[in-house]
Amino acid sequence: MNTLNSRPIQILLVEDSPSDAKLTLTALKLAKVANEVSHVVDGVEAIDFLRRTGKYGEAPRPDLILLDLNLPRKDGREVLAEIKFDPDLKLIPVVIMTTSQAEQDVMQSYQLHANCYITKPVNFDRFMEVVKSIENFWLSVIVLPTRV
Numbered sequence: 001m002n003t004l005n006s007r008p009i010q011i012l013l014v015e016d017s018p019s020d021a022k023l024t025l026t027a028l029k030l031a032k033v034a035n036e037v038s039h040v041v042d043g044v045e046a047i048d049f050l051r052r053t054g055k056y057g058e059a060p061r062p063d064l065i066l067l068d069l070n071l072p073r074k075d076g077r078e079v080l081a082e083i084k085f086d087p088d089l090k091l092i093p094v095v096i097m098t099t100s101q102a103e104q105d106v107m108q109s110y111q112l113h114a115n116c117y118i119t120k121p122v123n124f125d126r127f128m129e130v131v132k133s134i135e136n137f138w139l140s141v142i143v144l145p146t147r148v
Contacts, residue, residue: 008034012062014046014079015039015097016071020120020127024066024097027131035135036060043074047082050089062092063145064138067114069098069105077108084113091145095134 011028015021021039028037038059040046046067049056065083069076076096083089093115098105101119109117118134121127 008036009064010060010062011035011037012046012049012065013037013039014041014043014065014067014071014076016041016068020068020097023124023127024131027128028135030132038062041072043071043076043079046071046079047074050083050086050092065092065094066097066134067094069096069100069109077105077112080109080112080114093138093145095138097130097134 013021013024013028015024021041025037025039028035038049040049045056046065048054049059050062052059067076067079071079076098080094080096083092083094090113094113096109096114096117097120098118099120106117118130121130
């Protein structure tokens with residue numbers, strides 16, 4: 001089990017849909033692994049959070065990012081590219097969680113070094129299962145990089 005020195009795992013949820021954010025936050029709240037979730041609603045806020053600029057000057061460094069692709073102001077593809085091409089951010093695992101099933105989006109996400117790509121289910125129970133599987137894998141099974 002990944003305890004990261006027994007500290008809570010920091011998760012950044014980048015999601016503009018209030019209903020999807022609420023479902024994800026609820027599922028993570030019920031998780032067996034201690035986690036703290038920060039939520040931003042667009043790509044500009046995500047980059048500000050990660051770079052600790054503006055109102056996010058004291059933001060925690062996430063251990064895992066859950067990123068939607070279809071975001072306002074700066075879409076998830078742009079955010080992913082900035083994360084993976086930034087030497088200070090590129091080691092943070094990024095899980096794409098989106099409604100898009102387009103092969104082009106899947107390919108582009110992996111070309112930009114996404115760690116995995118998940119299509120959000122529309123069914124509530126299935127959505128909860130998917131978030132729980134993310135929690136089980138990324139927060140319990142694998143070893144995440146140590147925060148710097």
